[in-house]
Amino acid sequence: MHSSVPQVMLKPPSDMPMYGNINEKSPLDFAGVDTRLPMLVYVSREKRPGYDHNKKAGAMNALVRASAIMSNGPFILNLDCDHYVYNSKALREGMCFMMDRGGDRLCYVQFPQRFEGIDPSDRYANHNTVFFDINMRALDGLQGPVYVGTGCLFRRIALYGFDPPRSKDHSPRFCSCCLPRRRKASASNANPEETMALRMNDFDGDSMNLATFPKKFGNSSFLIDSIPVAEFQGRPLADHPSVKNGRPPGALTIPREMLDASIVAEAISVISCWYEEKTEWGIRVGWIYGSVTEDVVTGYRMHNRGWKSVYCVTQRDAFRGTAPINLTDRLHQVLRWATGSVEIFFSRNNALLASSKMKVCTRCPSSITIPY
Amino acid sequence: MSIVCELWFAFSWVLDQLPKLCPINRATDLSVLKEKFEMPTPNNPTGKSDLPGIDIFVSTADPEKEPVLVTANTILSILAADYPVEKLACYVSDDGGALLTFEAMAEAASFANLWVPFCRKHDIEPRNPDSYFNLKRDPFKNKVKPNFVKDRRRIKREYDEFKVRVNGLPDAIRRRSDAYHAREEIQAMNLQREKMKAGGDEPFEPVKIPKATWMADGTHWPGTWLQPSQDHARGDHAGIIQVLLPSQSCITSIWSSTILTYAFFCTSGYAETTK
Numbered sequence: 001m002h003s004s005v006p007q008v009m010l011k012p013p014s015d016m017p018m019y020g021n022i023n024e025k026s027p028l029d030f031a032g033v034d035t036r037l038p039m040l041v042y043v044s045r046e047k048r049p050g051y052d053h054n055k056k057a058g059a060m061n062a063l064v065r066a067s068a069i070m071s072n073g074p075f076i077l078n079l080d081c082d083h084y085v086y087n088s089k090a091l092r093e094g095m096c097f098m099m100d101r102g103g104d105r106l107c108y109v110q111f112p113q114r115f116e117g118i119d120p121s122d123r124y125a126n127h128n129t130v131f132f133d134i135n136m137r138a139l140d141g142l143q144g145p146v147y148v149g150t151g152c153l154f155r156r157i158a159l160y161g162f163d164p165p166r167s168k169d170h171s172p173r174f175c176s177c178c179l180p181r182r183r184k185a186s187a188s189n190a191n192p193e194e195t196m197a198l199r200m201n202d203f204d205g206d207s208m209n210l211a212t213f214p215k216k217f218g219n220s221s222f223l224i225d226s227i228p229v230a231e232f233q234g235r236p237l238a239d240h241p242s243v244k245n246g247r248p249p250g251a252l253t254i255p256r257e258m259l260d261a262s263i264v265a266e267a268i269s270v271i272s273c274w275y276e277e278k279t280e281w282g283i284r285v286g287w288i289y290g291s292v293t294e295d296v297v298t299g300y301r302m303h304n305r306g307w308k309s310v311y312c313v314t315q316r317d318a319f320r321g322t323a324p325i326n327l328t329d330r331l332h333q334v335l336r337w338a339t340g341s342v343e344i345f346f347s348r349n350n351a352l353l354a355s356s357k358m359k360v361c362t363r364c365p366s367s368i369t370i371p372y
Numbered sequence: 373m374s375i376v377c378e379l380w381f382a383f384s385w386v387l388d389q390l391p392k393l394c395p396i397n398r399a400t401d402l403s404v405l406k407e408k409f410e411m412p413t414p415n416n417p418t419g420k421s422d423l424p425g426i427d428i429f430v431s432t433a434d435p436e437k438e439p440v441l442v443t444a445n446t447i448l449s450i451l452a453a454d455y456p457v458e459k460l461a462c463y464v465s466d467d468g469g470a471l472l473t474f475e476a477m478a479e480a481a482s483f484a485n486l487w488v489p490f491c492r493k494h495d496i497e498p499r500n501p502d503s504y505f506n507l508k509r510d511p512f513k514n515k516v517k518p519n520f521v522k523d524r525r526r527i528k529r530e531y532d533e534f535k536v537r538v539n540g541l542p543d544a545i546r547r548r549s550d551a552y553h554a555r556e557e558i559q560a561m562n563l564q565r566e567k568m569k570a571g572g573d574e575p576f577e578p579v580k581i582p583k584a585t586w587m588a589d590g591t592h593w594p595g596t597w598l599q600p601s602q603d604h605a606r607g608d609h610a611g612i613i614q615v616l617l618p619s620q621s622c623i624t625s626i627w628s629s630t631i632l633t634y635a636f637f638c639t640s641g642y643a644e645t646t647k
Contacts, residue, residue, distance in 0.1 A: 005469065009481040013457050015420075028486060028523050037484055038451055038460035042477050044469040056431060059467045063429045071461035072521060073425030080637045081432035082442050084500040089402060091426055091455045099423075110528070116503070128506050135402040153426070233424045237408060253420040316497075322442065 001045050004271045006066055008259060010040035015255035039071060045271040053273070057294040064159060064286050065223055065270040069263055071256070072226045074234030076154040083150050083321040086114070090318035093339035094153040097310045099236045104165050104245050107158035107307030109298065110144075111151040111318040144309030147299025151319040155307075156230045160217070161284045164307045165245045218279040222266045292339050410456075421456035428460070433467040440476035441538050445502045447477060450498035451484045452491040471545055471593045477595050483534045490527050501531045551622055 014037035045062035047053055054061075062080070077091065087093075094109040138173060158164070213224045238246025263324065269275065276282060282289035284301075291297045299309065312318070409422040428450050432443050443464070450462050466473045491499045494517055498504055505528060512521065 005474070007474065009477055010451075010484070012461070015458055017457075028490060028526055029519065030489045030493060033489045034457065035485070035489045036457045037481075037488055038457050038462055040447065040451065040462045040464070040477070040481050042464050042466065042474055044474075047469065053467075055468070056433070059431055059433075059465045060429065061462050063431075065606070067427040067429070067461065067463050070461075071425060071427055073427035073459070073461055075424060075426045077426055077428045079430050079446065079450070081430050081438050081446055082445040084498070084503070085453050086449075086498045086503075088452065088454040088497060088499050090451075091453055091460075092402050092405055092423075095426075096402065097411070097425060099405065144613045156427075228516045237422070239408070250422060252422050252424060252459075256425075300427065318499075320503075 004268045005042065005044040006264060006267045006271065007042040009042055010037050012249050012256060012259060013037060020343065041070060043271060045275045048273050051273040054282060054289040057282060057289050061281050061286040062271040064265045068226045069222045069267045069270060070259060071279040072230055074156050074230045076156055076159065078150060078152050079319065080150040080321065083319045086320040087314055087318050090314060093312060093314050093318065097312060098155065101236065101240065103236050105308055107155050107302040107309055108147060109153040109310045109312050110147060111312055113148060113151055114317040116320050117320065144303065145311040147295050149295035152155040156232055157227065157234065158302050158307050159286055160227060163305050216280045216285055218275050218281065220266060220270050223270060240250050292336055421459060422457055423456055425459040426455065428462045430462065432473060435468065435470050435472045440473055441535065443473065444476050444480040444538055445500045446462055447480045448487050449500035450500065452488045461553060462495045475541050475545065479534060479538055483530065486527060486530055490523060493517065494523065505531065507564055507579065
């Protein structure tokens with residue numbers, strides 16, 4: 001049982017570079033080096049007995065809300081605490097895909113999981129080479145790789161459960177024959193307002209659409225106001241006529257707002273344990289609750305809405321982690337994956353029953369986790 | 373039964389093989405990205421970055437299973453990442469709500485003031501101090517900046533000090549909490565003694581002060597007491613500890629913490645406790 005603690009450890013940096021000079025008391029000579037640091041926030045969500053906290057997925061959703069209010073970056077990178085950034089340019093590589101032409105239809109960029117500190121013979125197959133080098137690359141040829149829980153760069157609005165832009169123009173190449181047409185119609189009718197939301201260039205004119213937001217996202221007006229902003233900032237540059245749905249160049253060079261007391265107060269309220277009551281957090285918004293492997297389900301839901309994903313293997317490993325070395329840990333992990341995949345297969349998330357927005361081929365592999 | 377199993381495996385094997393017919397390789401070109409988003413143009417004379425912001429989430433739950441030093445190193449590597457500084461934000465989710473993690477993050481934030489500019493100046497890879505200092509290859513290869521040797525030695529020393537501080541945090545927090553607790557008890561006792569002198573008819577009662585984890589500025593930590601419970605997802609063990617606390621507090625502080633650990637040990641039945 002503990003209360004909400006959002007603590008800003010490093011304030012958001014100033015807009016212009018600050019170069020160190022020799023006169024400072026700093027022990028090293030940083031002349032000509034930018035000494036600013038990115039914002040660092042410590043968040044611990046409120047916990048009380050009697051509430052279901054939904055483990056990691058719940059913690060991630062609390063972070064999504066807190067970050068929407070405090071910095072609202074249109075992209076979210078998710079790392080485990082033992083995975084560090086091995087290639088400092090990895091963020092830029094991920095952004096290459098997101099900012100590419102047609103990149104506005106990408107929901108996430110998955111980086112491979114690499115480990116260090118494994119014995120050379122790799123007795124317990126910690127590297128997972130087969131999975132990460134063959135299966136994931138194979139999936140990339142279809143709609144995209146699955147989300148494996150860490151090292152993944154998300155588009156914020158895809159996490160919010162919106163449909164990708166132009167989802168109606170793109171009819172799937174392999175329209176499933178086992179599903180009746182009716183189902184397709186209902187699938188696209190089920191969330192027309194979301195699709196519209198992404199097509200609207202001006203969100204303010206669409207008050208009907210905004211009216212449904214509190215029911216989905218909870219009643220924080222800061223959070224709701226931040227959604228269209230994140231959508232706009234996540235678009236690729238409109239510097240070429242073939243880029244649809246772009247943003248004008250230079251739109252993001254303006255400085256960010258500074259934090260003030262009201263923002264911090266709002267952040268406290270969105271990470272309290274009652275905030276998710278009667279909202280769609282965990283059901284359709286954010287990380288999905290109720291599964292052993294919530295990560296695969298979360299990624300699958302996005303694919304189901306028609307988003308694509310990309311598997312990005314960088315020449316120098318993007319992120320590295322410390323692997324579970326002893327056999328018990330490894331077996332526990334494999335068991336968790338196995339139960340998760342069987343559970344997915346027999347749940348309503350089964351890929352074979354997916355909506356028509358998902359390509360036929362992509363459906364099969366969603367069960368690929370079964371061998372693990 | 374065995375046939376069913378065989379069929380199941382055959383089925384899953386087919387599902388597994390189907391997508392492998394179409395593998396794909398991708399490549400990125402970072403120079404194009406830089407050219408498009410960060411070159412000075414007439415509208416943007418200083419070449420400020422037009423890249424969108426990224427929020428990085430690091431999730432940790434239990435400082436026992438996931439050592440804080442590892443988490444701190446991860447944070448340092450993120451803070452030093454090569455991305456426009458004003459577009460980057462790092463969020464640490466501590467699901468255990470442990471003061472230990474909190475203070476380790478504060479230490480990491482202060483060490484970052486040295487580490488991050490050092491990485492930028494000398495183009496260090498990887499930017500995780502622990503793995504950087506454990507690299508097998510020659511650190512001085514391809515380093516052209518003049519005082520790299522001096523800087524590296526200095527940073528190495530600072531990092532070793534940082535490591536000692538982080539590893540010493542659990543003890544420091546416990547000692548501080550005990551000290552503050554003892555001080556509070558003495559204050560309350562004095563208050564009661566004065567009351568007795570003034571009124572005199574009230575019966576003497578043992579002073580009861582709820583034990584809490586104290587932060588460095590002398591306030592109570594709103595999170596979990598000292599270390600989070602093992603079963604952090606349910607969060608009820610932490611509740612047990614806090615319920616137990618007031619009843620034990622009349623005993624001297626060191627004693628009570630031992631008893632508490634023991635009580636926790638009994639109630640939760642875990643083989644390893646945090647003492």
